[in-house]
Amino acid sequence: MIPLSHFMIISAALFCIGLFAVLTKRNAIQILIGIEFMINAAILNFVAAGRFDRVAGGGQMFALFAIVLAAAGVAVALAIILNVYKHFRTINPDKIDTLKN
Amino acid sequence: MNHLLSFLVFLPLVAALVIILLPSGFRDRFKHIALGTSLIQFFVSVFIYLNFNNSAAFAGVNKESQFQFVEKMAWIRLDLGSIGKLEIDYLLGIDGFSMPFLVLSSLIMFVATLASWEIKANLKAFFALLLLLNTAVMGVFCALDFFLFYIFYELMLLPLYFLIGMWGGVRREYAAMKFFLYTLFGSVFMLLVIIGLYFSVLNPATGNHTFNMILMMDPGSYLGSSVFSSVAPQSLLGISARLLGFIVLFVAFAIKVPIVPLHTWLPDAHVEAPTPVSIILAGLLLKVGGYGILRICYSIFPDAAIQSAWWIGLIGVVSILYGALNALAQSDLKRLIAYSSVSHMGFVLLGIASGTAEGVSGAVLQMISHGGLSAMLFFLVGMLYNRVHDREIANFRGLALVMPQYTAFVVIAFFASLGLPGFSAFMAEAFSLIGAFTSQEVNGLLPRWMAICGSVGILLSAAYFLWTLQRMYFGQTRLKGGDKWLQQLKDVNTNEKFALVPLAILAVLLGIFPSLVFSKMNASVLAFIQLISG
Amino acid sequence: MSAEQLAFYFFASLTLISALLVVCMQNLVRSIFLFFVTIFSLAAMFVFALADFIAVTEVVVYVGGVLVLMLFAFMLSNKELLSGLQNIAGGFKFTHLAGLLICGGMLFLLVSAISAADVVNLSWIKNGQAISENDNTIHQIGIHTMTRYLLPFEVVSVFLMMALIGAAHLSRRERRS
């Protein structure tokens, strides 16, 4: 049996990789991928801990819902990104800065 | 009869609503509505004055049962669980301290309304705001519930901001904002102290926390563990909490008074404000500060007040001298008068700080007197400005030949202001100083030199007023605007006389019969002295 | 080291390496496909946590839904990607350094938090009722969905409906002239 802490450390690493993508990538879709990594890191935690929560089933149920929500979120985000592309002809978030002080 | 004070307070509000609702076709009637309102108020306040019981049994100050014309209604009751029940009353009432201000307010409002004949633009807004201001001022002098007081107190700011800002001079934006920020700065922190007091005080009758000012003056109603407890004083940031509360409240009111160095809003505001607003500012708003110090700072925190009396006295003296010296250096007539207000209000502080019956009586009389006189002075400046749109002292010379009656009023106002006996300012300043002088003997609060230094202010006031008189009004006529100005400089008209004469009469009456004020408030003064000397 | 562990660490490293590659890859198409690999290896790790249903869902939803969406999006906006991406990629920027520092700090933080917690010895893990390898997780999930998690389940339906309407609205050209 794999100890819970190993799952968690891997998930932490994944979370940070995702975060790095979010912070550095010059492409909205890649940022979105980074966010998905972060969410999946959390899901991994839930699933791993959920193993010890048989009665309430919280971890697995949460993971399930999280996957669904993430997917829906991606759909909405992509729709927005496409809209942005339509107007700005770019999806580099660095270049989309008409709203600022 | 039972709702006389409410009537006094809310009549202008009703009038303001009427003005707002009337179509613009009636724009020439607005001023008459406002004037009528202030006249009615004046008669009502005189009625109150005449029916005011000045016996010791009605001294007021810290005994609710001794207040007169009291109106009390439960207003806000909110169960806040652990904080307790919020108890805010609609509580109006007057004693010897507030009653004279009611009469003064209605008189000044009357004069200010007359002075607003000059306003030509946007009459509806102007008179509505003026009446709103009227309500606020009246409310401040009547309110005995701290929450209610604060609402009226803050309500004064808004109309003033617009009155200065919309009808003011060239730098009106700056002046209006400066005025607003200064006073708001003080009052926001005042709010914190109010809340702190609220948590410290219990109404023994109901067991709730309360905003009743009078209960706040009673050491017995404080909770032992509370911040402002007078039983077991707490300390806050290293200073005794009661002292800190006193200082905060004092600063809030002192900004209004104003004291040096919190006074710089005043010259700007006065200079930029249109005449009626200057009149109200100097005549009433500054008095709100002094009234607040008496009614609130001193009455609620007598211990801290005694503790800091020396400093307050010093501030008073510094204000007197500093304001006077500044006035001496002004080249703009209105600015000069504005600075003279700083100087004159210094006497109020000095008198109050003395903690003697003479000093306090003198201070209140000084407020009343300065209320009338500064209104008169600003009215006179306004007349000049109206005619030629200039106020530089150097641009005028020998006005006495051009406008003899006007000059006569100026002479009266100047001499009254510089404390010539026979006018109210003399009695007031003399008793403030006498109070300050006797203080060392009676209660040891102020050293004698303060009174003596303060009296130098009288000398300086003579210097700047007479110098102005000599430069502007005497000598051969020589005007910057030449013949054009000569045409424009018409002497006093009937309307203006209506405004000036009552003020002059007030100054003389109070100067010869100070008992008109003293007798009404004597009981209150004694009760007040009793309160602060423990 | 048992086979189970070996397999686990294999998938774990696969996950992390592929994720890293996704992040570092300049080419978007490649990184999207590497994302596919990461998801798969993640799903495999779910299985090690005895969550087979979740693993399947993950693969289905991500590969079937998310990935396809992303590819669509990529293709709809590829003109810019093909021309502009190369220029952006070059060089080490301030954001990279900042990102690296932040992520490093975060990693340090999380790892030390997790190790400090000593999760393996937590009382609820020791005393709690763990899912055994014989359990039918699909049954369990079904029961949970219909009882305890009925409300979230229903709410998610509304949520998805809303997301659907919204996304459709955004991508739709126009309805009325």
Next chain:
Amino acid sequence: MMKDFIPYISISLNETINSLSFFYPEFALGLGFLLVILSDLFFAKKFPQLPAFVALLSTLFAGVLSFNMLKQSPVQLFGGMIVQDHLSTLFKLIFCFISILFVLFVRYHKDLQSSNKGTGDLFSILMAVQLGLNLMVMSENLLMVYLSLEMVSVGSYLMVGYLSNSPKQSEAAMKYALFGAVCSAFMLYGMSLIYSFSGSLDLFSAQFVSFLSTTPFFSWGPALIMMLIGVAFKLSLVPFHFWAPDVYQGAPTPVTAFLSTAPKIAGFGILIRLLAPFQPLSLSGIDNSMFSLTGVLAVTAIASMIVGNFGAIWQNNVKRMLAYSSIGHTGFMLMGLFIFSVSGFKAIVFYMVIYSIMNMAAFMIVDEVEEKTGKQDIDEYKGLGKSFSLLMIAMVVVLVSLTGLPPTAGFTAKFLIFSAAIEAYNSSGSGLIMTLIIVGALSTVVSLFYYFRIPLNAFLRKSDDPIIAFKNSPKSYISMFLVFLLLFFIIFPSAILGHL
């Protein structure tokens, strides 16, 4: 195996059935959601305003149903997923109020009305968001928290980007969505950590708080903070506020008005729920001395007030200025949280009611001006006092109220918050809270500075533009009604306070 679960099934089903009667408002909203979709699909051509009407009606209906529950004693629903109590009902009523105003706002908003995609979708999104808001304030379970928060967030993204033909809105929506997604990912990860540490999702179970005592502070501290980041994002607290100015400026004005009120208020609701389990602990001293929850909140509140108020000084775009000011207001409201008792919540709720009235009114007026004249910058408001005298007077009252001065209800609200904070200081004597109070007071003074730039321009400055008398639209009448409420509630605050 299965047998383990059988007893639960019947209990759980019973609970579910019992819960239904307390869930009417949400049912009404769900029904409204469906009806709006249907009406949009089938009747939009003939009756373009039907979706709005349906949305209005169902919101009203939900409001009435919620109102009936005001006296209800607290009850847990759906097996502890959500709780129905007095506080949540109050929040729900506020949401209904805001939603009704929002529907009316949209109904009279030119851009949205003339959108060639219609407004039907917006109303259906609104209904779902409103459901999400209701659930947010009722949630007692991390899953519900996350779910409802995501629902509101996603709905908000959609609303911001609703007018897809405008580049500004797309940009705003993208920033909002990506920023929000990152924050919610943080939140999710924090939840996963907490779940790993505690083994429970149920905020009120004894097991949930146990992780505080079983794990060291180094572990739970970051986990908790990460979880709160999601809420802080919704509340636009510093330093999670960066999206707010950009999004508020870019979004359609009704949406901005909505975003600056409802989700924020719901954020407070959820914050109260999330912090509730930790409250007894922080009092009993388990709180680490360096890392106290109150300390973190106080610092955040102070930072929010400073950044919000000082940032607003330099803004020239009205909406942007209001965005910054709303950051400041959030920081201020956070002050009321410190006492963390029913009384403190009452103060916050009152503040929120007033805040939503003020904000809605402010944005309506700003929008009215923008529609009529195209002016968005404060500097351009020069001389508007003449053209829009009534509207600008209303604006002044609103701004006075936002500053927190009498005679407007904004003062009473501010007053109550200060009361709560001073009470908290009274009981704790914490210097941090005193600092907070002083910063709060100072920020009031600062706020005057920027709020009053509007009347300054509108009334004190003259413009060269010709004075045009504009006809007041229904929107301005609504805003004037709101202004009336602001004046009404200072005289009769009991009209609200009585129900708290």
Next chain:
Amino acid sequence: MDFLTFSANTLCLLSLIALVFPFSSFLVILQLKKSQGATISIFNISVSLIASLLVFINVWNSTTLQQQVEWFQVGTVSISAGILLNNLSVLMMVLVSAISLLVHIYSISYMKGDENIYKYWAYLGLFCFSMMGLVISDSLLLIYMFWELVGMSSYLLIGFWFTKDAASQAAKKAFIMNRIGDLGFLTGLMIIYSQFGTFDIGRLFNVGGLVDSASIINGFWISESASVPVIWLTIAGLAFFIGAMTKSAQFPLHTWLPDAMQGPTSVSSLIHAATMVAAGVFLLGRVYPLFDSIALNTITVVGVFTAFMAATIALTQNDIKRILAYSTISQLGFMIAAMGIGAYGESIFHLATHAFFKCLLFLAAGSVIHQLHHYKEHHSLEFNHQDIRLMGGLRKQMPIAFITMCIAAAALAGLPFTSGFLSKDAILITSFEWAEGYHGFKKLVPFVLVLTSWLTVFYIGRLIFKVFFGKSNYKGVKDAPWPMTRILLILAFFSLFPLFSVNPLSYDNSWLLQGFVPAGVKPFDIFHLLVPIIVTGISAIIVLISYKLYGGTATKQLPENGLLYRFSNRAWYLDRVYDLLFVRSITALSIISHKFDTLIVDGLVNSLAGLARIISDIIHWFDRHVVDGLVNGIASLASKTGDFARQFQTGKLQHYLITMLTLVVTFFIITYLI
């Protein structure tokens, strides 16, 4: 004379009538404007005079009356207002109303044709009212009030020709310098009030009154209610004295008085010679019991010095009114010095006699000025009609003026058969008697006074001779019209001895002095014989000398030239000695003291004013820049803060995220590390 005996109430009523009538003329005339000003005010002042006389008859030497009502109450203290009638006040009442009436009548002609004449009448009314009030008030507070009102009316009258810059400046100067004294008075009031809790003169200063019964124990001044260090007693005395100093123009606060001559001459005679300036002496008389030895010594020194200094200055003045003004100062110095040496009665006596003859001097000089002015206007000439160097020979053209002025001058010089002789002798003799008991500088006092009186003789002789002797330049100048000259005659009579004493050579028999100093109390000593003889003898010589110097023909030339001429012509040894010993050195001394006066004292005052200006400018600058700057600085700090916060709002999503996460991670790291 029973029908002239009144009850106490009636007397008070009468004195109120005397008080109120002039005031009513002030009010009425201002309302009526141009018409009937003279009639009304003369009627009113006559009523006032009659009332005063009636009161005088009843009160003088027979009773002391005090009646009061409660005025107002402050705290527990009741402040009363009332009337105090004793010898001093009734004498002053008569003096003031009588001289006022005369000046009023004189003014009818003198001020004829002035377009603002009604104001003149009104202001005179106000002055009489204030002066009356000052003398009959029974409360120090009331006295103070009237005291300032007197100053105010003086201000109005000095500045009556306000279009003249010099006049309005002189008015301002007078008022402001008087204010300095008022501050002293006020300080005295405060000390009295805090010590005794009342302003009532009766209760304070009566025999056995509060001041009397206050004791000095161990360096503390102890009254019924308070106890303060004894220094406050001295300060109180000095404070009142400062008040008196300004009103009575004592060194160094006297410079306003010469300037005040810018007003109409009738005003100068009434206010700045006869009445108002005597108010200081009157005040000293009122609060006399308060002075301790330090205060009295100060008073003496100041009085003596002023008397001497002013006399030396008067020697070289050429403006006729200025000479008289300095002479007034000098005479006031006499009175003050007399007060200081305890010659209370003598001082008042001199006050009364001085009032008449100085008034006469002014009015006579006024008639000269008036006539010359008319002459100047008539012939459209341009010259200074007040410069005595340009006058001369008027003796024949204006005989009445000449005679009356001579009488007045004789009185001033203290020549026998005049009232001045009596009062001046009284002071001189008393001072010698007083100096008997002392050593040191006090011995000098009588001698300086004597010297001063000789100087007086010289300068007044010079004036008379220059103006009336020699050759006339102005053909056709006549005596002033009858209404003016008859006043001169009346006053001339009053300046002679009969009004004051039956015996023209001894003041001891003077009824007036006996009203203050009980007769026969003082023993007759050698001074009573020696002093009059020596002083008068030398005075006579001085008169001759001055006649020699100035009574000649070369009046148009400057004095130096005239001296040289005579020196070379006659070459009198005595002339030369006089010239060297007295004229030159005294001229030099007078120039020096005048320089001191104008440069140092006035200069000090001016530079003080300048300093005040500079300070006020600095303060104003401070106000603008530092106080305001602080406020603006705070404002700019606020906006800087806002600017700083704003910088992070770049519009770039990832910048936002980086900032946000940097803060979060930093926060975590910090909490970890600590």
